[in-house]
Amino acid sequence: MPMAPPPDFDTLTVADIARLSDTGQLPPVELWNPAHCGDSEMRIARDGTWYHQGSPIGRPAMVRAFSRILRREPDGGYVLVTPVEKLDIAVDDAPFVAVEMKAEGEGRDATLAFRLNTGELVTASAAHPLRFIEHDDGPHPYLHVRGGLEALVGRSVYYELAECALAGDDAVPGVWSAGTFFALQP
Structure with missing residues (x-):
């Protein structure tokens, strides 16, 4: 049986993404x-x-x-x-790349969902944390996908994360998703 193509990320709500994940x-x-x-x-x-x-x-x-x-x-x-x-x-780095992000809600009520280069959908949460590692060429954000497998968050998606973090009023720059706070600094 052929594998179905991934759903159109643009038409999904964050709730749809969580259900599909x-x-x-x-x-x-x-x-x-x-x-x-x-x-x-x-x-x-x-x-x-x-x-x-x-x-x-x-x-x-x-x-x-x-x-x-x-x-x-x-x-x-x-x-x-x-x-x-x-x-x-x-x-070479991480087996997946987060190529798109969708955000719903604000502050502690925010939820961030990501589409990977393989079409897989992942919602950042305690079970799928975001982490940030500082390298010589700048920060490298990663999203836990499953079983120790991570997605490198693509540069344009990282800029979206940074924009969300700067818009927040938390003492430490970071983002909330599914009730969990992820600081942008390692």
């Missing part, structure tokens, strides 16, 4: 423990582009399918896993 049926990769089979010869670049043997994977449905069987290992590495095989995959 909660019902996202993902394979139980955390339960699969096959023998390690080698290297997938795949890489996820910092900008979210997936490569196989050095060539970009141009089919979004293929990238979505692979992203559903991606798992973070206890040693910090990444693998593609099925019930019968496990293959290493290189990840």
Whole structure:
């Protein structure tokens, strides 16, 4: 059965996004423990582009399918896993990129929802926290997606977050989402 395309982010409310996120049926990769089979010869670049043997994977449905069987290992590495095989995959920064944000409400009542480069939808919350790491080239914000997998928040989306933080009246610059405060400083 072909995988359905992701919903149109622009037409969804934050409540729709939360509902869709909660019902996202993902394979139980955390339960699969096959023998390690080698290297997938795949890489996820910092900008979210997936490569196989050095060539970009141009089919979004293929990238979505692979992203559903991606798992973070206890040693910090990444693998593609099925019930019968496990293959290493290189990840330059984070395996996902948050490419769009939708905000509803204000202050403590705000909710922030994100669309990832794979079409997956995630609402920032205590279960899906935002964190900020300072690097030489500036802050790098990350959103927890699932099972130790994170999305690098794209630069334009980060600017939206910063705008929300500056509009707030909290003592420390930050944003609220689903009842949780996320400070913009590490």
